[in-house]
Amino acid sequence: MELNANAFPQAATIALQDVQLQTALARGTGNAYQARLRAMSEVTDADALRRQARAAKLRALQNLPELLERFEVNIAQRGATVLWAEDADACNRLVIDIARRHSVERVVKSKSMATEEIGLNHALESAGLSVVETDLGEYIVQLDGDTPSHIVMPIVHKTREQVRDLFAEKLGMTPSDDPEVLTAFARQKLREAFLSAEMGITGANFLIAETGTVVIVTNEGNGRMCSSLPPVHVVIAGIEKVIESVADFATLVQLLTRSATGQRLSSYVHLMSGPAAPDDPDGPSHVYVILLDNGRSRIRETDYAEALACIRCGACLNACPVYQNVGGHAYGWVYSGPIGAVITPLLNGVKNAAPLPYASSLCGACQAACPVMINIPDLLLRLRADLVEAGESSPALSAGIAAWARAMSSPRLYELGGAAARLATRALTAANGQVQRIPVPLLGNWTTNRDFPPFAAKSFRQLWRERQRGS
Amino acid sequence: MTLETRMARAAILARLRQSRPEFDEALSAPESPLPVTRLSAAELNDSEALLARFRAEVERLSVTFQHVPDSESALDALLAVARAQSAQSALLWQNLPIYGVQEALQSVGVQPIVPQVGDAARHDIYRAWNDVPLGISGVDAAFATTGTLVLATDSGQGRLPSLLPPTHVALLPRQKLFPRLEDWLLTYGAQTLMRSRSVVFITGPSRTGDIEMQIILGVHGPKRLHIIVFD
Known part of the structure; x- marks a missing residue:
């Protein structure tokens, strides 16, 4: 993007x-x-659980290389192929190569922030593949040539009337602004896409190292569809998604859904550990997991490592x-x-x-x-x-902060500065008793959207002195 | 592809090993993690109270709940759902927790479709199953405090009966009910995940709130979830 x-x-x-x-x-x-x-008010102890969840993620960040290797061994043992990608281009090329190897023409996708980050859809379409986003919100965004505006509620910015017009224009649907009718229409369209796709792509909410499991959380069931119906399933996961154990997962998944939508658990938490087993009656024949770095290992080396603990709720x-x-x-x-x-x-x-x-x-x-x-x-x-x-x-900000620092460290300068501000704001006060425009760079931004109250006629120190004298 | 991804693997792992972030707080894994959901003493000790909690949770999620005394009445309840949906066919697990389901369905004019070993490789067959109105599965475990069902794949237990049809009937033997997700995961989680390629926690029917946050059921998966608990 x-x-x-x-x-x-x-x-x-x-x-x-x-x-x-x-x-x-x-x-x-x-x-x-x-x-x-x-949802958080009904748990045993919200803050203790948040500390427990935090420790699980930070611990995983510390032990990241070992956990990634453990995850890789465990899921590869059951027939999945694990691939590693340094950046967006490398990751997109891997997906295109997999598609070519399995003669894929049609791809269905479940919502994934990582694939938005690497511009996967654009890359796949440039390679001649058809890609359909299957989360309802993401489907609408894709039809409209728009982008999601929220991690969990991708079309929080759209109204039902906009969806009605979009479906009528792009899909020839008889206009309706009833979300029930709109959703039923999308279900039909997307079901067709699920059944004809040769490849499903999902992200991952967690990768459990202990068992080599990919966790995909959805409410609609599109994550399950993408990972169960097409013969090839590709998972794209940032390396920071790996966690140590099933026990850590038990805490994290419940805090994720409670924090994201207030649900005790989302409708579907899919734990996938490889392609269909030889005697499974259904499921994908091939599973690929791409572990994406794209700058994450560098962030981990800095004082910002904590940002990688985010679970995208x-x-x-x-x-x-x-x-x-x-x-x-x-x-x-x-x-x-x-x-x-x-x-x-x-x-x-x-x-x-x-x-x-x-x-x-x-x-x-x-x-x-x-x-x-x-x-x-x-x-x-x-x-x-x-x-x-x-x-x-901005130089004005630096100069301003430097002047403020000097004034704050000298009582005399502080008082002089106060007096100057009092005079200046009183001179600028408009009829409504407020300063409507400050004609100084930077400070002037304040009055672009609102008024500034003038400084009081007498400072606190002045009032204090007068009071002392009076008594 | 192979060479580039191998080099990427080596480079990424080398960077990750070179430095480790330090956090000034205790990070060791707790001996016994604090459970997430609250459970009353009654729910912990009395299976009636636990079942009542499960019922309350799933009914909040628009699930139809039925509790019957034994497997014969569970079969009757299942046939009643098939009749109510006017189902001509049903997609079902081979491994169901009650006997005689396939024969009983046939006797009331419902064609049972049971995905078999080998069907996994025949993805074109899924299209033929797309119009089947009813899916029937067993349940490997259930969690009371979240109203959740666990379905794990096995030779006679596929993904599709709980995914493709608009109505999913889950047959839940009462002894599979656990208080909380965390209780089950800590005891059986790792072994189940090592055994089954796909394990799904189902909490209510498929739902979306994408259009103006209005909750709509059945966007991709089943619109109706029917749970039949039997002793």
């Missing part, structure tokens, strides 16, 4: 004025946020006041919201996603929602520091 993160300020401005988007986002994030709170998106207002597209890449603001710069270079670390008020709602307690505010602050060190901060 094309990276457009540096356009965040402009994209966010447009999103804020989009009334339909604002309605959809309020409903989507609001519902998901409440559902998570309900989307809870931080729903909790974030910035995401709630601008939606996923404004972030300009595959991963949006608070975790996207961390991962996008890490995977693409901080200069290529410079506005994202600032797309946060650092309120901490993301960390509070995260089932593995990733310290997202801290990671965002460190990315801001990296931007300054890379010379990517």
Whole structure:
């Protein structure tokens, strides 16, 4: 997917004025946020479980090479082929090679962030393969030439009327805006795709090293279809997906679904450990698992390693006041919201996603929602520091911060600065008693979208002195 | 392809071995992990209470639940579902927990279709099964606190009867009911995953909330899930 993160300020401005988007986002994030709170409030001990889940993921990150090898041995033993890919191009080439080897023409896909990240659909189509996304939301996004805007709710930005018009235009469906009717229509279309495809592609939510198992979590059942019906099943999984044991999986999968949609468990948790056994009555004849690095091993070497613990539940998106207002597209890449603001710069270079670390008020709602307690505010602050060190901060900001630092370390300068601000804001105060425009670079951004209250006529220190004198 | 992926493997593993992230917190695996879901003392000690919890959980998920005293009445209940769906055929496991299902279906005019060893390699046959209205399977385990069924593949236990038809009837022997997912996984999880190539946890029918978060059942998999528990 094309990276457009540096356009965040402009994209966010447009999103804020989009009334339909604002309605959809309020409903989507609001519902998901409440559902998570309900689901997490009924567990034995939410914080202890989050610590347990976090420890499982961090432990796996430490022991990553051994766990990947163990996973590989265990699943290969049962006939799956494990392949490794350094980057997006290598991964896409592997999938195309597999398709050629098995004379594949039609591919069905289940939702996967990793395949969005590497632009797999585009690569497969360029190689002459037909690719159908089968998650309902992703199918709609694909038909519309759009991109998903949420990790778990890909079309949270769309209304039923938009889906009605899309199905009528692209599929010739008799218009209806009843989600039940729209879904039944899509079921028929997609069932045909499942039955005619020679290859199914899925991502993985977890790879269990202990048993060599790929875990695919879906509600619709499309993950099971893609991994059961076509003769060839290809799994594309980031290397950070591996976990140690079945015991770790028991905690993680339940926190994943509770955090993502508020469900105690998603409808289908599919644990797949290789192609159909010789005496299985159904199932794929060939299974390939591609372990994708694409920058992950480099991130693991840095102070940002914790970001790799993310299990892609989307809870931080729903909790974030910035995401709630601008939606996923404004972030300009595959991963949006608070975790996207961390991962996008890490995977693409901080200069290529410079506005994202600032797309946060650092309120901490993301960390509070995260089932593995990733310290997202801290990671965002460190990315801001990296931007300054890379010379990517505005000279006005640096000068301003330097002046502020001097003023804060001298009582006299502090008082003088206060007096100057008081005079300046009073001079700028408009008829409504507020400052409507600050004619100074950077500070002026404040008044683009809202007024600034003028400084009080007397400072606290002044009032204090007067009080002392009076008594 | 082979050379490039082998080189990638070596390079990635070498990088991963070269440095390991350090975290200033305790990360050792707990001796006995804290369970996720709460269970009352009654549910833990009394199988009636546990079954009642399971029932409440699956009914919340729009599942039809039936509890019958024995396998004969389970068979009757199954035939009643087939009649209610006006099913002409059914896709089923060879290994069902009750005897005589195939004969009983035939006697009421329902053609039983049982995927056999060797069918896995014949993917074109799946298309012929696409219009079968009813799928029938057994259950390897069930979890009360999440309302979950576990189905594991085996020679007579395929993936399709619980996946292709719009109605799935699951025959659950009562002794397969466990309190929680974590209890079963810690005891039987690893061995089941090492034995079966596909193990699925089914929690309610297929569902989506993609269009304006309105829940619609049966988007890809079964729209109706019918659980028959028998003693």
